[in-house]
Amino acid sequence: MAQNRTPLRYPGGKQKLTPFVLELLKANDLEGGHYVEPYAGGAGVAMELLVDGHVGHVHLNDSSHHVYSFWRSILDHTDNFCSKISRSLLNVDEWKAHREVLRHPEDHTDFEVGFSTFYLNRTNRSGVLTGGVIGGLNQSGKWKIDARFPRNELITRIELIASLRESITLYNLDAESFFATAVKKLPKKSLVYCDPPYFEKANRLYLNHYNPEDHGRIAKKIQKINRVNWVVSYDGVPPILEHYSERRKFLYQLQYNASRAYKGSEVFIFSDNTVIPRRSSLPYISKALKSNSKSLYQPLHF
Numbered sequence: 001m002a003q004n005r006t007p008l009r010y011p012g013g014k015q016k017l018t019p020f021v022l023e024l025l026k027a028n029d030l031e032g033g034h035y036v037e038p039y040a041g042g043a044g045v046a047m048e049l050l051v052d053g054h055v056g057h058v059h060l061n062d063s064s065h066h067v068y069s070f071w072r073s074i075l076d077h078t079d080n081f082c083s084k085i086s087r088s089l090l091n092v093d094e095w096k097a098h099r100e101v102l103r104h105p106e107d108h109t110d111f112e113v114g115f116s117t118f119y120l121n122r123t124n125r126s127g128v129l130t131g132g133v134i135g136g137l138n139q140s141g142k143w144k145i146d147a148r149f150p151r152n153e154l155i156t157r158i159e160l161i162a163s164l165r166e167s168i169t170l171y172n173l174d175a176e177s178f179f180a181t182a183v184k185k186l187p188k189k190s191l192v193y194c195d196p197p198y199f200e201k202a203n204r205l206y207l208n209h210y211n212p213e214d215h216g217r218i219a220k221k222i223q224k225i226n227r228v229n230w231v232v233s234y235d236g237v238p239p240i241l242e243h244y245s246e247r248r249k250f251l252y253q254l255q256y257n258a259s260r261a262y263k264g265s266e267v268f269i270f271s272d273n274t275v276i277p278r279r280s281s282l283p284y285i286s287k288a289l290k291s292n293s294k295s296l297y298q299p300l301h302f
């Protein structure tokens with residue numbers, strides 16, 4: 001199994017799809033180019049592609065100040081961040097102090113917000129910032145607060161990413177501004193992978209989420225991007241399929257764990273200029289490509 005490269009845990013994180021994204025890059029002759037995540041979160045796919053040398057530059061955008069501060073801090077203050085990982089106590093008092101930082105981020109530096117985001121991400125259930133500490137406040141659960149905090153491993157991941165800082169550009173924009181500015185300036189050899197907050201249940205998982213009208217507006221904006229290749233992943237619910245009804249897409253099953261295992265249909269949607277591979281090394285994607293082959297590979301009319 002591929003190694004985790006991102007230091008963040010993310011509910012519904014797309015890291016396991018990296019082999020398919022790589023297959024997409026290859027099919028479209030985009031290897032070595034720019035790779036872009038307008039909704040970066042834990043950026044699991046981006047980090048794996050960059051560390052393994054498949055893309056030359058990554059652009060990570062997230063409108064969450066917490067998430068952005070984390071990425072900014074590990075790139076700009078790597079040593080300080082890593083020594084805090086080594087020294088931090090893993091107990092409920094320390095956890096409460098970090099929770100206070102995130103309750104009043106305006107009273108703290110970006111570095112403090114970035115570190116507290118990381119601390120809660122690694123010590124909360126499923127990595128959800130509002131999810132509560134692993135093991136509970138009295139630490140009586142089977143798993144304790146330190147269950148997902150392997151200090152040395154996390155430091156190694158952060159140092160590796162920071163060594164590639166020249167190849168990473170960070171943004172803290174609303175995705176719509178990001179599409180209107182940064183995406184317009186990308187070189188032609190770029191892949192934009194949009195993984196917006198889910199249509200359903202997103203308000204439980206992320207601090208920033210969209211309402212149904214937002215999803216519709218975003219769908220229009222994304223489908224206007226025509227200079228570079230783009231793909232979108234979502235939960236495969238009817239309103240989303242409707243918003244992208246004119247695009248090629250396939251549904252697949254992805255299992256992820258956000259407090260309890262949830263097995264649902266996800267959808268992958270493609271820009272018209274993107275070549276879709278016919279098979280994948282991921283069996284569940286291969287199966288989906290095969291069962292959707294009629295609609296996926298029909299000629300497109302421009």
Ligand SMILES: C[S@@+](CC[C@H](N)C(=O)[O-])C[C@H]1O[C@@H](n2cnc3c(N)ncnc32)[C@H](O)[C@@H]1O
Nearest residue numbers: 010013014039041042043063064174175195208
């Ligand atoms: C589904 S998660 C992305 C997970 C990511 N693909 C991963 O594998 O870790 C969605 C992310 O979008 C961010 N987000 C929510 N609304 C946004 C907006 N309007 N503009 C930009 N980012 C936004 C959230 O903060 C969250 O980190």
